[in-house]
Amino acid sequence: MADTLSICSWNINSVRARIDIVEQLLRLEAPDILCLQETKVVNETFPTEMFRRMGYVHQVLNGQRMHHGVAIMSKVPVHEDDRFDWQANGEARHVGVRLDNGVRIENVYVPAGGDIPDREVNPKFGQKMDFLERMIEWSSALDKQPAILTGDFNIAPLECDVWSHKQLLNVVSHTPGECDILARLQASNDWVDIGRHFHPAPARLYTWWSYRAKDWAESDRGRRLDHMWMTKDVADKAVSHRVVEPARSWIKPSDHIPIITEFAF
Template sequence: MPQTLSIASWNINSVRARIDIVERFLTEEAPDILCLQETKVVNETFPTDMFRRMGYVHQVLNGQRMHHGVAIMSKVPIHEDDRFDWQANGEARHVGIRLDNGVRIENVYVPAGGDVPDRAINPKFGQKLDFLERMIQWSSELEDKPTILTGDFNIAPMECDVWSHKQLLNVVSHTAIECELLGRLQDSNNWVDIGRKFFPAPQRLYTWWSYRARDWAESDRGRRLDHMWMTQDVADKAIGHRVVEPARSWTKPSDHIPIVTEFAF
């Protein structure tokens, strides 16, 4: 009998500030593995005890004070501990592990890229583009390794991945150059976008809503910034995918919601 395994990804926007909703999510959804981005805490002060109490005894942390930070919390054994510096400046934006079945999980937090989509006047945008180029190089050399690539990609690539394609064409996260780069990344290893496998375009599928909206649900100006991709051999084992949209209304919410994929390995 195949064993089921669920993997969640969530940009939590400070794990310590939102520890209560993390615990709620783990209680209600109980994924086997949780990939977190933007933890905003050094490893020494990461709230590891709550996760252990909830059964997530296998933990890999890559933290950074007040900024960035990624972590993988797991109920099942995990091995190895890769940290790629795709930002090329030491920022904590990646951590990778391997499961007992040989599948790798790569958890990434792609830079947001600032507000102006012009690298000449906004260095942060240039850093984002360069980050993606380094990811493309890595991805193209993976060969036949069964892999899940997940996290906050900070790009909504399809017209239906944003509330208004026309109004966001020149807004960072949906510009043509970002979408083209993400397409190149996907093509570099024939990644399967599992969200769109289970919710084919043009179905609504958002994972982020700005804090600026007075009522995020009423205005529904969402974007699909969070993704879970996988190699075809892993995608063939996926039996479900969902976004946990109610989490956007929980107390002190992140502006992102969790995404969850279930597998039968």
């Protein structure tokens, strides 16, 4: 294991459709480990060769045709390939590995939850909340394992994590119920939100802007949906955390941007 290690997480919204900007990120930032969400490709047709050419020879895939999908691409060895079915329906929304130093990395893609924050009229919202309840059960059972939990959580938990708290109170991703359940998940293993550790509230720290905006940067109606949490022993090794906001303007962008944490192990 190198003295320093950088881990990047990015909801790419189809890795094959945006392979050019993935390569652009790898050339610019060269993270040691890249956790991708919403890859939208089965394992057999994942574009592995570009990653291999760039030095990411350790590849752990959990794909699904046209929907969901997660992957961990690494320059350093990874072990213990796990896939938890927190959706309880076989959807490819998690992949986990262990580094040589014993740190676990859990890469997760939480369901978006549809448009209406009511499980009675919108089953997708109920599925999202149930997914998070299963994550809480898992997290609560962890026994002092050094771990990193990262990915697209599809919840912006703090008032300052959205462009307008008042206007988004009833919008899925920032409703009180979602914020409460994410707080319970964080408390279940005393996870450190490394984004807010390095950029304390109320600092602006968005990771997602809708495609619907004519000019995403000018309107700046962002939300912090992508997160990197870690146990305190791992957080103590973190030296920086940042977002790659220019990526939202790259050619054929994802609506999410990469987040990167660097560690000194």
